[in-house]
Amino acid sequence: MTATEKSTSAPRRLQWMTATVRDVLDETPRVRSLVLDIPGWPGHRAGQHVDVRLTSEDGYQAQRSYSVASPPEAPQVMLTVERLPDGEVSSYLAGDLRVGDSFELRGPIGGYFVWIAALGGPLFLVGGGSGIVPLMAMLRHRAAASSQVAATLLYSSRTAADIIYRSELDRLAGKGDAFRLVHTLTRERPSGWTGLARRIDRAMLAETAFTPEASPRIFICGPTPFVETAATHLRDLGHTAHLIKTERFGPSGR
Amino acid sequence: MNGPPISRGFRGRGRGSDASARVPPGQHLVTDFPVLSAGPTPPADLANWRFAIDDGDSPVGEWSWEQFNALPQTDLTVDIHCVTTWSKLDTSWRGVTIDALLEAAGLAEPPGPFALIHCDGGYTTNVPSEDLVDGKAMIATQFDGEALDPEHGGPARLLVPHLYFWKSAKWVQRIQFLDSEVPGFWEENGYHIYGDPWREQRYDGD
Numbered sequence: 001m002t003a004t005e006k007s008t009s010a011p012r013r014l015q016w017m018t019a020t021v022r023d024v025l026d027e028t029p030r031v032r033s034l035v036l037d038i039p040g041w042p043g044h045r046a047g048q049h050v051d052v053r054l055t056s057e058d059g060y061q062a063q064r065s066y067s068v069a070s071p072p073e074a075p076q077v078m079l080t081v082e083r084l085p086d087g088e089v090s091s092y093l094a095g096d097l098r099v100g101d102s103f104e105l106r107g108p109i110g111g112y113f114v115w116i117a118a119l120g121g122p123l124f125l126v127g128g129g130s131g132i133v134p135l136m137a138m139l140r141h142r143a144a145a146s147s148q149v150a151a152t153l154l155y156s157s158r159t160a161a162d163i164i165y166r167s168e169l170d171r172l173a174g175k176g177d178a179f180r181l182v183h184t185l186t187r188e189r190p191s192g193w194t195g196l197a198r199r200i201d202r203a204m205l206a207e208t209a210f211t212p213e214a215s216p217r218i219f220i221c222g223p224t225p226f227v228e229t230a231a232t233h234l235r236d237l238g239h240t241a242h243l244i245k246t247e248r249f250g251p252s253g254r
Numbered sequence: 255m256n257g258p259p260i261s262r263g264f265r266g267r268g269r270g271s272d273a274s275a276r277v278p279p280g281q282h283l284v285t286d287f288p289v290l291s292a293g294p295t296p297p298a299d300l301a302n303w304r305f306a307i308d309d310g311d312s313p314v315g316e317w318s319w320e321q322f323n324a325l326p327q328t329d330l331t332v333d334i335h336c337v338t339t340w341s342k343l344d345t346s347w348r349g350v351t352i353d354a355l356l357e358a359a360g361l362a363e364p365p366g367p368f369a370l371i372h373c374d375g376g377y378t379t380n381v382p383s384e385d386l387v388d389g390k391a392m393i394a395t396q397f398d399g400e401a402l403d404p405e406h407g408g409p410a411r412l413l414v415p416h417l418y419f420w421k422s423a424k425w426v427q428r429i430q431f432l433d434s435e436v437p438g439f440w441e442e443n444g445y446h447i448y449g450d451p452w453r454e455q456r457y458d459g460d
Contacts, residue, residue, distance in 0.1 A: 055260055062282060063281075088266055111443035231294035231295065241293055246294065248290055
């Protein structure tokens with residue numbers, strides 16, 4: 001990492017704020033986006049995350065981290081949450097929570113897995129499942145900032161029904177502004193599917209990534225084995241380790 | 255005074271167990287071992303592996319993999335706490351305590367009050383020297399009786415279990431003792447300079 005990417009903000013305590021749900025959007029059968037009103041929200045950069053804290057009626061609290069899905073330019077903060085089978089917090093956020101409900105949140109957090117348009121590109125984004133969320137914030141930021149930086153998203157989903165933000169991604173890819181969208185599905189090949197249908201591998205990364213000579217800024221987010229695979233292949237293909245930024249989540253990581 | 259908003263219908267599962275006294279505020283227990291790293295996992299290369307201790311810019315000790323494994327080994331079973339809110343109890347490690355390393359380097363105590371830990375890939379983290387000695391920290395090469403997996407920091411990682419786990423830096427190569435405190439990688443990126451889980455020192459200013 002270079003000095004220009006270091007956080008220069010003065011130390012400040014991250015205060016717990018109250019987020020009120022303005023809207024909920026069902027993205028897929030297991031994934032829901034929450035559009036939040038957060039008085040006092042200080043703004044964020046694409047790729048950062050927040051800590052969410054829930055309090056039950058008897059005072060029990062549980063805390064987890066979630067990536068911000070919205071770009072800095074959006075009027076409201078959006079989180080996108082995948083409901084995990086055993087998810088103490090995710091099953092509430094992407095299940096019981098209703099418009100008008102409130103919970104605590106603090107952030108933004110993280111100055112590393114961040115892209116701002118001024119950093120330039122090219123930009124190579126690799127997402128697995130709900131690992132798309134911080135990458136979507138970057139793509140939304142790129143669009144909102146009218147950045148012409150060449151960008152490619154390689155996005156692995158289990159099935160077509162599991163693709164998060166599908167229509168918005170199609171719309172961004174249709175603008176003809178140097179954004180390339182590559183889907184791959186790992187558990188089905190629906191009739192009429194023209195995209196890739198296998199787990200990410202070295203050949204897929206070699207074909208979709210920019211060349212190492214182009215020095216793309218690479219952001220990889222997804223489950224641990226997915227991130228390990230992508231990062232290792234990209235390094236072996238000749239991409240510089242310090243340009244490869246990763247964010248992983250295990251079964252309990254969020 | 256208003257309390258936090260109550261999440262209607264949220265019950266949670268984490269309370270009431272015998273282990274709860276061992277779980278710091280804001281943490282929850284896991285039984286698996288999640289992986290969090292900022293970049294690619296470096297390939298293990300034991301033939302060229304070195305571990306060094308520096309006093310400022312002067313090397314005071316260096317060990318090859320064989321030499322390192324010939325040092326007195328210590329077993330440690332500890333609870334670990336990640337800033338991303340998971341905690342894992344009774345994790346078993348084997349390695350060389352920082353005390354033993356200092357002794358092997360002929361030093362009675364750390365040559366400076368602050369330590370900057372350097373790792374493969376350029377990652378750094380800072381720890382006060384007093385948090386590394388008296389059996390509180392080691393360079394770990396085994397987890398659960400097995401060689402430490404590369405994605406968990408193998409061949410060797412620092413283990414400072416009483417601080418948030420980002421301080422237990424993976425792929426450790428060098429401890430540099432310094433006269434003043436130099437913030438490491440996450441510490442430059444908004445995380446707490448010290449990182450005590452029992453005081454919930456997650457972020458700058460906590």
